[in-house]
Amino acid sequence: MLFTSHAFLLLFLPFTLLTYYNVFNTARGKMFFLLVASYGFYALAGWEFLPVLLGLSLITFISAKRNWFLPGILLNLGALAFFKYWNFGAENFNALAEGLGFGFDVDLLSLALPLGISFYVFKHIGYLLDIQAKRYPAGDDLWTFLTFSAYFPQISAGPISSFKDTATQFLNLPQRLDSDQVSSGLVYLSMGLAKKVLIANQIGIFRDVTMSTSAVAGILPAWYMVIAYAVQLYFDFSGYTDMALGISALFGVRLPPNFNSPYLATDPAEFWERWHMSLSNWFRVYLFTPLSRSLLRRWGPDKREWGQYAANLITMTLVGLWHGAAWSFLLWGFYHGLLLNIGARWKRSGYQLPALVSRPLFLISIMLGWAIFMSPDADFLGHLFQGLSGMSGFGDFAMLNTLIWSSATPPLLAGILLTFSGRSEAASLLQDKEPSSAQRFFFWGVLTAICILLMAQSQNFIYVDF
Amino acid sequence: MKKNISILLVLLLFGVYVLKMYPVRGFRSPADYYDFVAFAEKVVLFIGMSMLVTLAMRSAGRDENQRRTQNVWLSGFVAVLGTTTIIILVSNPVGAFPWNTSNHAGSMNPRVDKIPLYKELPSAPDVVFMGTSVSFRIPAQEYAQQFSLTGFNFSVNGATPVDYLTLMNLILSKASPEGKPKVIVIEVLAPNLASEHAGLKFYNAYSLQGAAYAPLPFSLRIVSSHFNKLFDLTSFSSAIFVEYFAWNGKPPTIAFGADGTTLDPAEGSEIGYDRERFVRASTLLHEFLFCTELDNQGKDLIWKMAALSQKHGMKLIFYRPPINNDFYKLSGVESTTFKRKTYRRCANKFDQFMQEVQTEFPDIFYVNLSNYRPIASGGRKLYMDPDHFTAEGMDRLLEVLTPILKEHLDETNLRE
Numbered sequence: 094m095l096f097t098s099h100a101f102l103l104l105f106l107p108f109t110l111l112t113y114y115n116v117f118n119t120a121r122g123k124m125f126f127l128l129v130a131s132y133g134f135y136a137l138a139g140w141e142f143l144p145v146l147l148g149l150s151l152i153t154f155i156s157a158k159r160n161w162f163l164p165g166i167l168l169n170l171g172a173l174a175f176f177k178y179w180n181f182g183a184e185n186f187n188a189l190a191e192g193l194g195f196g197f198d199v200d201l202l203s204l205a206l207p208l209g210i211s212f213y214v215f216k217h218i219g220y221l222l223d224i225q226a227k228r229y230p231a232g233d234d235l236w237t238f239l240t241f242s243a244y245f246p247q248i249s250a251g252p253i254s255s256f257k258d259t260a261t262q263f264l265n266l267p268q269r270l271d272s273d274q275v276s277s278g279l280v281y282l283s284m285g286l287a288k289k290v291l292i293a294n295q296i297g298i299f300r301d302v303t304m305s306t307s308a309v310a311g312i313l314p315a316w317y318m319v320i321a322y323a324v325q326l327y328f329d330f331s332g333y334t335d336m337a338l339g340i341s342a343l344f345g346v347r348l349p350p351n352f353n354s355p356y357l358a359t360d361p362a363e364f365w366e367r368w369h370m371s372l373s374n375w376f377r378v379y380l381f382t383p384l385s386r387s388l389l390r391r392w393g394p395d396k397r398e399w400g401q402y403a404a405n406l407i408t409m410t411l412v413g414l415w416h417g418a419a420w421s422f423l424l425w426g427f428y429h430g431l432l433l434n435i436g437a438r439w440k441r442s443g444y445q446l447p448a449l450v451s452r453p454l455f456l457i458s459i460m461l462g463w464a465i466f467m468s469p470d471a472d473f474l475g476h477l478f479q480g481l482s483g484m485s486g487f488g489d490f491a492m493l494n495t496l497i498w499s500s501a502t503p504p505l506l507a508g509i510l511l512t513f514s515g516r517s518e519a520a521s522l523l524q525d526k527e528p529s530s531a532q533r534f535f536f537w538g539v540l541t542a543i544c545i546l547l548m549a550q551s552q553n554f555i556y557v558d559f
Numbered sequence: 560m561k562k563n564i565s566i567l568l569v570l571l572l573f574g575v576y577v578l579k580m581y582p583v584r585g586f587r588s589p590a591d592y593y594d595f596v597a598f599a600e601k602v603v604l605f606i607g608m609s610m611l612v613t614l615a616m617r618s619a620g621r622d623e624n625q626r627r628t629q630n631v632w633l634s635g636f637v638a639v640l641g642t643t644t645i646i647i648l649v650s651n652p653v654g655a656f657p658w659n660t661s662n663h664a665g666s667m668n669p670r671v672d673k674i675p676l677y678k679e680l681p682s683a684p685d686v687v688f689m690g691t692s693v694s695f696r697i698p699a700q701e702y703a704q705q706f707s708l709t710g711f712n713f714s715v716n717g718a719t720p721v722d723y724l725t726l727m728n729l730i731l732s733k734a735s736p737e738g739k740p741k742v743i744v745i746e747v748l749a750p751n752l753a754s755e756h757a758g759l760k761f762y763n764a765y766s767l768q769g770a771a772y773a774p775l776p777f778s779l780r781i782v783s784s785h786f787n788k789l790f791d792l793t794s795f796s797s798a799i800f801v802e803y804f805a806w807n808g809k810p811p812t813i814a815f816g817a818d819g820t821t822l823d824p825a826e827g828s829e830i831g832y833d834r835e836r837f838v839r840a841s842t843l844l845h846e847f848l849f850c851t852e853l854d855n856q857g858k859d860l861i862w863k864m865a866a867l868s869q870k871h872g873m874k875l876i877f878y879r880p881p882i883n884n885d886f887y888k889l890s891g892v893e894s895t896t897f898k899r900k901t902y903r904r905c906a907n908k909f910d911q912f913m914q915e916v917q918t919e920f921p922d923i924f925y926v927n928l929s930n931y932r933p934i935a936s937g938g939r940k941l942y943m944d945p946d947h948f949t950a951e952g953m954d955r956l957l958e959v960l961t962p963i964l965k966e967h968l969d970e971t972n973l974r975e
Contacts, residue, residue: 099787276628283632287611291604500601503576507608510569514562516615531631536614538635543607545640546792547600 094137096249096336097289097548105134110343120266127240127263127344134245135208142207145172150242153217157224157231165221173214176206181418209248211415215375216242220256222379229257237263246341250333252351252371259346267345274342276534277523281339283537283544284519288332290544292504296325299501306476311488315480317496319460322467324508327355328517330369335519350520356512359448360455361429361436372412381408401437406430416466421474425466432458562616569612573605589804589812592667592797599796643795647788650798654766655785667797667812669695669715670722670765673819674729677711683738684711684818686964687730689723690746692716693880693946696953700818705961706968708741712819719751720860721777725765727867729772742874742967744960749879749909749929752857774860836944837886853908861912865920874967877913877925880956881935883942924967928959 094101109130117123136143149169156165174182183199190198220238224231232238241260247253270278300321309315334351341348355368365373381404388400406427413426446454464481468474479485496502511517580601582594651658654671685708688697694714703710713726723745729735765773770781788794801812814822868875906929913925928934934941934955941952948956 099790100783103790272628279628279632284611284615287607291607291611295604498576498579500604503573503605503608506572507569507612510565510612511615514565514616522615531627533614533617534628534631535635536610538632538637539639540607540610540614540635541632542636542639542643543603543610545790546643546795547604547607549787549791549793 094134096333096340097286099545099548100137102286102545102548105137106340113344114269118268120264123266123344124240124263125236127244127266128236131240131243131245131248135243135248138208138249139205142205142210145176145207145210146213146243147239149214149217150239151235153220153242154232154235154238157221160225162221162225166218169214169217169221173210176204176210178414178418179204209250212251212253213242213248215253215372216256219253219375219379223255223257232256232260244341244346246337246344246346247348250330250337251369252334252337252349253375254349254371258349262346270343270345274345277519278339278342279534279537280523281335281342281519283339283541284522285332285335285337285339286544287540288328288335288517290547292508293325293329293332294547295504296321296501296508297329299499300325303495303499306473308492309473309477309480310485311480311492312483312486313488314492314496315477315485315488316460319464319467319477319481320509321501321505323356323460323463324505324512326463326466327352327512328508331518339519350518352518354512354515354518354521356456356459357515358455359452360440361432361458364455364459365429365433372415376408376412380411381405384408398437398441402434405433405437409433420471421465421468425462428462428465432462566613566616570609573609577602577605586800589809592800595800596793596796599799600792603792640790643792644789647791647794647798650802652794652797652801653788655788657766657768667801668766669813669815670769672812672815673713673715674766674769676815676817676819677713677729678735679817680709680711680736682709682736683730683740684709685741686710686968687740687743688712688714688746688819689718689726689743690714690880691718691748693748693948694746695813695821696948696950697957698818698820700816700820702957706965708968710818711740712815712821714746714819717751718746718748720857720864721773724860724864724867725769725773725777727864728774729769731867731871732772739871740873742876742964743868744876744878744964746880747877747913749906752853752861752909752912774863832939832942832944853905853912858912861916865916865923869920869922872922874922874924875920876960876963876967877916877923878960878963879927879929880946880948881928881931883938883945884932884935885938885942886945924963926963928956931959934959 094105096102109126113123113126113130117126132143132147135146149172152168153165156162156168180201183201186199220241223229237260238256240263241256244259267274300318304318309318331352338348338350349371351369351371353367353370355364358364358367384407385400385404388403389397392400407430409430410423410426412429413422413424416422416426445451461481464477465474468477476485480488508517515521580598582591582598585591586595648656653668684699684703686699686703686706688694688699688710690697691714694712695716697712697714699710699712701710713730715722715726727743730740765781767782767785770778772778773781816822865875910925910927913927917923917925934952937952937955941949941955943949943952
């Protein structure tokens with residue numbers, strides 16, 4: 094069940110909210126209801142994978158209680174690797190074996206990806222590592238952990254939160270919401286839905302139809318497609334996150350933000366402090382920091398800088414791999430590792446470019462990364478880079494005309510305006526000091542209804558597929 | 560000030576786009592339905608985007624009064640959604656519900672309109688034609704008469720394997736006229752098996768009563784589809800369009816004769832023979848282009864159909880109709896596109912699958928006419944658009960099908 098489905102917004106969500114506030118009076122009762130609702134939500138999305146979620150949750154809980162950290166982490170990673178990377182690994186192994194003249198062939202499997210496995214596995218691993226590092230003690234209550242693991246506003250595509258931040262809230266669920274929570278919940282929900290339906294979907298529908306090597310032949314069409322993808326991806330994922338935060342806020346649970354106007358960043362490091370913040374934070378805490386400390390110990394303080402570069406490359410390559418089983422994602426991750434290293438080196442040099450030069454350069458580098466990310470194969474990537482560099486000319490006039498007058502251009506313009514004005518996040522709207530008029534909430538309600546009317550064309554959230 | 564200027568500029572640009580989308584000839588007849596729906600969608604989309612930009616660029620802040628926030632938000636929400644839903648319910652444009660309070664006959668949905676026509680037949684027809692809107696103009700009864708048989712045209716727009724099996728269940732049900740067809744001729748839209756769940760798509764659902772004939776998981780989907788359509792802009796636009804043309808005395812429905820054949824004349828080669836329509840149509844054919852595997856559920860449904868027809872002693876003739884060669888030129892799709900590996904892979908897989916069905920079930924026959932040059936090269940004379948035929952085009956197609964049908968009918972008669 095998608096967040097952008099009629100069944101969710103008009104049946105599941107109202108029913109769960111009404112039941113949550115009118116039937117269950119205690120925090121514990123509310124938490125149990127959230128657990129049941131979360132498993133119900135997951136079952137509606139794909140009941141056959143419910144045992145995987147339940148099984149991994151139980152394994153994680155027991156592993157934490159018994160200090161079986163390594164087995165718990167390996168089992169979680171093993172499940173993720175199996176469902177997500179088996180075929181990628183098998184295809185590459187078979188290609189290598191064939192190249193080396195071996196007849197050995199690993200079977201490919203028809204495997205669907207369990208909903209949210211990339212996200213809840215990381216929550217589990219984060220939990221185990223936090224317990225191991227003694228950041229907080231292992232939870233005693235299985236039901237709280239199961240609710241944390243399956244919590245439906247965040248199960249599909251995050252944000253990845255820590256047990257300490259989220260589960261403690263389950264113990265203190267409010268009887269009623271205060272005005273802050275209601276307004277923020279509604280604004281997040283409305284804004285998120287609008288970003289997804291009005292901007293991301295419209296660009297996505299056009300791109301799905303148009304994407305081909307001929308559509309990126311020429312510098313203008315190529316840059317159009319890449320920028321369109323950058324805007325689509327951002328509004329799709331941040332739209333989902335806003336909805337997740339809004340829905341969760343309506344239940345009285347605060348989730349961590351995932352975006353902070355990433356295209357306003359001025360360097361690669363800042364970009365990763367603003368883009369998919371929960372994931373980059375996870376990798377920083379659980380991989381980058383321990384890895385760079387380990388390399389520092391191994392290589393010594395003289396090679397501290399090289400240790401950081403290596404840690405950046407390894408971490409970001411794995412970030413890329415997390416996104417999916419394809420070489421394009423690995424390459425994209427590695428590319429961002431390089432960007433981080435270049436950024437770090439540049440900072441150390443003390444040399445500063447004027448903002449008029451550095452900002453566009455930085456944005457171009459991010460767009461080039463998206464060009465890698467969006468390419469389905471090497472052939473397309475080659476054509477795309479030829480287009481982006483101008484090697485295939487200016488672009489066919491008919492194609493340019495089609496692009497300019499396409500249904501993607503207005504949402505693209507709206508997206509760019511919101512992005513560069515810093516008004517693309519619901520959080521930024523809610524930080525305004527002046528109180529809102531009631532009239533504005535009326536229009537948020539109207540906008541939400543309009544989005545529901547337009548939802549028939551809804552595409553799946555891009556990050557749900559990761 | 561800067562904010563207001565940027566908002567105004569964006570709204571102006573949106574306005575320009577909306578105006579550009581308005582069709583030059585306006586909305587003058589029921590045939591403009593799809594253009595109306597597309598334009599309405601653009602208008603609402605642009606209203607939505609304008610609201611988003613305006614609301615986001617201005618402060619959102621918080622309201623101190625929680626109850627007021629909630630109620631005001633809800634009132635905006637219900638005002639819009641409540642109004643559209645009531646209009647959709649009252650108008651019932653696609654005949655989902657068993658009432659007709661509107662002042663027009665029929666619905667815009669062949670899946671709703673043709674079922675009562677079939678049930679009113681004195682006995683089961685000997686030849687039933689199924690397929691998509693491409694087959695709407697097959698003059699079923701007139702055509703079957705040349706074999707001294709009776710015929711019915713059960714084609715529905717955007718037909719998929721779900722439709723074929725649903726209609727077969729209906730044909731075989733006790734609620735239908737007595738007897739069974741000898742032959743069912745099915746025009747297959749190949750892209751409907753080209754992507755995951757493509758075989759499950761249906762553009763206008765059966766009525767809630769019709770849902771009973773659909774295979775079980777799909778019958779539930781029909782019910783949920785009707786729920787979704789209550790809150791859907793296309794349904795709302797359809798309701799407005801239907802009521803507008805109903806006021807003008809012209810029902811915006813496709814009229815069908817007693818044998819299920821459309822009574823609307825072939826519109827001629829001028830309407831729909833333009834690049835825009837070809838580009839729009841090419842998205843459907845493009846599904847086949849990027850397909851890596853055929854849809855398993857669609858294949859499964861076709862297999863079930865074949866088994867069902869064998870059990871009841873009916874023959875099935877599947878055919879892929881010829882695609883207009885002009886499609887390649889006018890849509891901007893390179894002719895080499897359809898020679899690309901990915902396209903050939905799925906086209907071949909489709910043919911292979913149908914060969915397997917033929918092999919397993921001796922009473923099933925499949926013929927691929929998608930590149931049949933004598934018709935495919937006919938251009939404006941034989942086609943109204945990438946795949947819909949003119950009257951002459953339909954005649955030519957039937958000429959090709961006649962010997963195939965005759966051969967299988969002769970076999971059937973011999974068996975009897």
